[in-house]
Amino acid sequence: KEAVLGTRPAKRRRMAGMVGDRRMARAAALMSGISLLACWFVFDAAFVAPSRSPAAVDEAAAHAALRAQDISRPALRSTARSEVSQLFSSRPSESHFNSATMLGLIGAVAAGLGLRRATRAARRARKCQVAAIGQQQQEAALRALTTMRAEDEEAGNTALVKKTSVLVLGATGTLGRQVVRQFVDAGYQVRCMIRNRADRPFAFLSDWGATVIEGSLSRPETLPTSLIGIHTVIDCSTARPEESIYTVDWEGKKKFIQCCEKMNVQRYIFCSIKDCDKYESVPLMQIKSLTEQFLAKTSLRYTILRISGFMQPLISQFAVNVLEEEKVWSDDGTSPGIAYIDSQDCAKMVAAAANRQSTVGQTLTITGPKVWSTNDVIKLCEEMSGQEANVNVASNLLLKLTQVVAGGFDWSIDIAERLRFVEVNSQSSAGAASVMGKETYDMLGLTPTSTRTLEEYFGEYYRRIFKILTKDSIDDEADEEAKATTDTPALQAPADALPAGQPEEKDVAVLYQRDMADRLQKIFEDIKFEQMEGSEASWFGWSPIGELVNGRSAMVGFFLGIFTEWATGVSVPKQIDLLGEIFSPPS
Secondary structure: HHHHOOOOOHHHHHHHHHHHHHHHHHHHHHHHHHHHHHHHHHHHHHHHHHHHEEEEEHHHHHHHHHHHHHHOOOOHHHHHHHHHHHHHHHHOHHHHOOOOOOHHHHHHHHHHHHHHHHHHHHHHHHHHHHHHHHHHHHHHHHHHHHHHHHHHHHHHOOEOOOOOEEEEEEOOOOOOHHHHHHHHHHHEEEEEEEEEOOOOOOHHHHOOOEEEEEEEEEEEHHHHHOOOOOEEEEEEEEEEEOOHHHHHHHHHHHHHHHHHHHOOOOEEEEEEEEEOOOOOOOOOHHHHHHHHHHHHHHOOOOOEEEEOOOOHHHHHHHHHHHHHHOEEEOOOOOOOHHHHHEHHHHHHHHHHHHHHHHHHEEEEEEOOOEEEOHHHHHHHHHHHHHHOEEEEEEOHHHHHHHHHOOOOOOHHHHHHHHHHHHHHHHHHOHHHHHHOOOOHHHOOOOEEEEEEEHHHHHHHHHHHHHHHOOOOOOOOHHHHHHHHHHOOOOOOOOOOOOOOOOOHHHHHEEHHHHHHHHHHHHHHHHHHHHHHHOOHOOOOOHHHHHHHHHHHHHHHHHHHHHHHHHOOOOOHHHHHHHHHHHHHHOO
């Protein structure tokens, strides 16, 4: 308050300053008047005095003398002599001319400074006058603002977390963006935690109405603050191909789940992989399975959704290549196939699972209505596009051999681990058990007819492509039929009861989450400082950073030696001997 309005002595000083500015303005105005008078002397010296300069007087006197010689009458001669004497008597001195010029220049400079000072003083006086006039209004506004802040703080201490607040991880992915759109359209307050990456644009999330914050599972200190005021967490994230799945999907997820448990997040929807518990030899599926087990041991009200493959990547893998007559890669036919699902339908199921009590503590399998093998997908693209596919077969044996070779290098270990999915394709079994059952549809309050099939998805894509190519209109009846199929209203389950043994939902205060977030963030920061100061961060010794630096240094030195051997013709051992001789003391 004192900073805005000022104390009483400050008010007196401000008023005194206003009076002083007024006096300064008057003095500056007087100085400007004097300076204008001095400018007149400059004008007189510059324009009037030259007419009375010695040269001008001498010229006038000469003319008068000539005229006096021509006049014979004595009276006229006396008149001419008097004119000459007057001219010579009015000659200004050189000192008078220089003084007037100097005084005029000083006056001009003083006039400019005086006008500038007067303008500033008048401006400050006007501001002080306005501030004095509006002081009462400012005091009233400040009192109202203080009252509002006090009421907000009092309400914030008792405010509860809204049930419509949702945090989405992996919001820029195939499934995450559809989940964000689903919840935003339903009127939820959606918050998206994303990594600040140039190759992953996120402006569309803000355009949809979601709030975007920066954070990463690999940086635990950014996790607690992202959960303040959050009721439900939708976890659709996974490591990028260039990232470590152990750092992101295991260590990062563990710390994030622990933060959710400490901050009393009421719902946690975890998107896993279908049959991840059956193929723990695949690193990513093993991590997903271990994360499910870790989540089950917490007190969170969780729901696990094991999702199969999405239809969206099939467009770039098969549909576009078949249409453009490019190569299409297929397996050797031993793979049983995948029950592909549209990401939009999957997002609807995620929203349904988050809004129903019957899904708490349950593990649900989310798939499409039909299992498709790679050859079946290629045939479907050929039928709809009218083109014959250029199929290249990549056998499972070749993929396994590539996986073994890639696993022999540290820089390609992530590629080798992702190629382990070949084991899933070769060992999984197809059939009715591989698709989503009716019990799952009933639990989510949906029907099998509300799920889009792959034929409908590819058909809509090819209709749009042909419309662009032929510049024709799409069949409205077909679009209405497809829309009616995909927008079938959800079937409400007869009962939505909480399963036995699961905790009831409770109210959580925002103040509690804020305090807990501060404590957790301090813990993570302390751990990070200890790691930075510990022996593992040392550049020397058997530390991870030391091994990395030493390995890269050895590689650079080896290639540098090979290059210098090629350029100079001196072998690497001889170069080492020469370096030793150069830096060794003379014997």
